[in-house]
Amino acid sequence: MKILLVYAHPEADSFNGALRDITVQTLTELGHEVQVSDLYAMQFDPVSSRRNFTTVKNPDFLKLQYEEMHATEHAGFAPEVAAEIAKLQWADLMIWQFPLWWFSVPAILKGWVDRVFAMGSIYGYGHMYEDGMLRGKRALLSVTTGAGEQAYLPEGSNGDINAVLRPIQRGMLEFVGFEVLRPQIYYSASKVGQEQRQTWLQAWATRLAGIEQETPVGAGRY
Template sequence: MKILLVYAHPEADSFNGALRDITVKTLTELGHEVKVSDLYAMQFDPVSSRRNFTTVKNPDFLKLQFEEMHATEHEGFAPDVASEIAKLKWADLMIWQFPLWWFSVPAILKGWVDRVFAMGSVYGYGHMYEDGMLRGKRALLSVTTGAGADAYKPDGSNGDINAVLRPIQRGMLEFVGFEVLRPQIYYSASKVDQTQRQAWLQEWATRLADLEAETPVGAGRY
C-alpha cells in the first residue's frame, strides 16, 4: 500500500511522536510505501488566504471555493498546497496522528484540511461522501486524549467518543470520499506509565500489520 501519515504534534519526543515513529518503522518494514507530513516540523501555514494560489480568478473578492476550482483547472495552487494534494491523490490509506484538543484536531491540522481539501481537486458539486473524489481510499485516526476512557462513554462527562470524532470522520474524511477505519484511541496518554505506553506501541504495530484486511466501520450520520 501507499500510505500518507499526517502528524500533528509540536513535541517530537511525545507519545504521539513515538506512535509516528513506530508507524513509519512498522509499515516500511512490511514493504509499504510511506510518506509523512509532519505539520509542525514543516511549519505548515494553516491560514487560508490568497497565498493558497498562484492564479487569480477574481482579484476583487476572495471566495476560496471559486479560486480552488480555478487553481485546479490551471495548476494554480501554491507549492505547499499542491504537494499535499499530490500526496492525497497518491495514497491508498491516510493516517492522522494527533492529540484530541478541545474535542477536535489541533489547529494546524484543521488548517491543513482547510487548504488541502480543495474544491475541484478533492471534492466538488455532486462529488461528496460516497461519490467524493477520494473514494476508494481509506482513512484512520490515531488519537490520544487527556481524559480517561470513562469520560468518553455515552454517559461520560465528555460524551461518546464516536460522537466527538464524528465531525472529523464524517464531516471531513467521508465528505471527500474516504472510507473510515475504526479509530485507534489512547486514553489519558500523558498519565499512564512507560509500561503501558510500550504495550500500546506494540498493540498499534500489530494492528498496522493487518490493516489491509480491515473493513471500514463508517462514522455514522448525524
C-alpha cells in the same frame, strides 16, 4: 500499499511522536510506501488566503472555493498546497496522528484541511461522500486524549467518543470520499506509565500489520 501519515504534535519526543515513529517503521518494514506530513516540523501555515494560489480568478473578491476550482483547472496552487494535494491523491490509506484538543484536531491540522481539501481537486459538486473524489481510499484516526476512557462513554462527562470524532470522520473524511476505519484511541496518554505506552505501541504495530484486511466501520450520520 501507499500510506500518507499526517502528524500533528509540536513535541517530537511525545507519545504521539513515538506513535509516528513506530507507524513509519512498521509500515516500511512490511514493504509499504510511506510519506509523512509532519505539520509542525514543516511549519505548515494553517491560514487560508490568496497565498493558497498562484492564479487569480477574481482579484476583487476572494471566495476560496471558486479560486480552488480555478487553480485546479490551471495548475494554480501554491507549491506547499499542491504538494499536499498530490500526497492525498497518491495515497491508498491516510492516517492522522494527533492529540484531541478541545474535542477536535489541533488548529494546524484543521488548517491543513482548510487549505488542502480543495474544491475541484479533492471534492466538488456531486462529488461528496459516497461519490467523493477520494472514494476507494481509506482513512484512520490515531488519537491521544487527556481524559480517561470513562469520560468518553455515552454517559461520561465528555460524551461518546464516537460522537466527538464524528465531525472529523464524517464531516471531513467521509465528505471527500474516504472510507473510515475504526479509530485507534489512547486514553489519558500523558498519565499512564511507560510500560502501558510500550504495550500500546506493540498493539499498534500489530494492528498495522493487518491493516490491509480491515473493513471500514463508517462514522455514522448525524
